[in-house]
Amino acid sequence: MNIVVCVKYVPDATADRHFEADNTVDRVGVDGLLSELDEYAVEQALQLKEKGDGTDEITVLTVGPEQASDAIRKALQMGADKGVHVVDDAIAGSDSLATSLVLAEAIKKIDHDFVVCGMASTDGAMSVVPAMLAERLGVPQVTFGSQIEMQGKEIRIRRDGDAATEVIGATAPFVLSVTDQSGEARYPSFKGIMAAKKKPVETWSLADLGVEAEKVGLSASWTQVEDTAARPPRSQGEIVTDEDGSGATALAGFLASKKFI
């Protein structure tokens, strides 16, 4: 079966992430990378392929600026077969609704049996795109899978909810999202890195997808950010060193002074 893995190029969480004057995330001036949580999606796709008959093809799909091709390359190095990069100036500033629209139209153009996503991006962290994709594609959503099993076209996942742990079942085609509990993502091998250089990556524009530019981007966004503000840095409070129980006494004293006891 053929698999599409949706990945996102995000600003590095350990870098100075910030907003631009128009209140959009600076995606160009900050070092970016394949969202860590999408590595788990690539990993699960690879594992499903490895359990299959070997004829499956994994396509990595991303929507983002030029640099987002780094995210595709990393996934190809891990072992995916080919890439599709939707890049168009009109897409900048798109919210989750517009992004899911572009992804859904691209997915329709790729021969696939099911779609795999990460549980969230590490920048926006909304966790809504997989559900939106399922809605737009009219297929089942099997999301937040921490254990994934597939037999033929039948999938079963374990989903750890707030109130219960559930087993969710569906039949392909579907949209699967996987959590960081699904299994450690592999590092690209040297062989994988070399092989990735020869793997095909197609670049598509909105026109290729038949999506009108007015439907995406900042101006078409369904939401508007009015203001962004850096949180004032926390200042370090009192630090004591424990010596023969002095730390516990000081701690209890602090908690009592703040009326927690």
Next chain:
Amino acid sequence: MSEILVLVDHVDGAVRKTTNELLTIARRLGEPSAVFIGSDVSAAADQLKAYGAEKVYVVDDAEVKGYLVAPKAEVLQQLVEKTSPAAVLISSNAEGKEIAGRLAVKTDSGLITDAVDVQPGDSGPVTTQSVFAGNYTVQAKVTKGTPIITVKPNAATPEQVEGAAEQEKVDVTISDAAKSAKIVASEPRKATGRPELTEAAIVVSGGRGTGGNFEPVEKFADSLGAAVGASRAAVDSGWYPHSFQVGQTGKTVSPQLYVAAGISGAIQHRAGMQTSKTIVAINKDEEAPLFELVDFGVVGDLHAVLPAATDEVNKRKG
């Protein structure tokens, strides 16, 4: 005044505290109407009334329960079409956000997730979100369709204001497409006797420094009436269940007091607790990055400090 739809978050009629918070926020924006999906509305009715629901739409359809997310989004879509509300408020957990995402696509409406505050504005509700590991706050509003907003726990202090809580049974049609992801099995989470992690006023978390022994963490938490959390390192080591993980891929907490024991404080952990009002850390390593954020820190072994502090707290409580 226009209606504000609030999706009731409940387990077999036991309404979660976040719903009280949503009803309180809804009252600022318009007339709160609770949407109760399930068969146990009698168990929930008093609480919804006490926190100000003017109406309670009851959807008692067995078909909703056995399937993941999609049927609930269809229920809300039909209610949005019927009532033309000024906003829809949903709890910001995994399921709530997915329901909201599908509802936004269905109703061609804007979506804001993880609001930590919602206030009325000149052109609809204005939300506050905490982003980039809590380093930025963002103010936003929905500009298209019906504002669909998911709200994090502790975004408001629940206010008891009696509402009419007039019940109205609503019949909905669930499409076959919405029934394509089936809940095959469900195992309720075991009760710990402690407060719910995301709702607790005090959270005590343990990390790598526990070495796998969470007893000092749990005992200290119990002395303070706190919830217990864990860092990803502790969860990945199999020392504590994933449902208690605090951080980017676990729960985000914003309690009055957060105590981190044996947690160094990677960005992924800070993302889940940085907005806590007061932060305390106990760590053997005085270089632990978390110490940069704390209001009070103890450099020392948690296995010595926590049991002694537990005794001290219990003594002071008398």
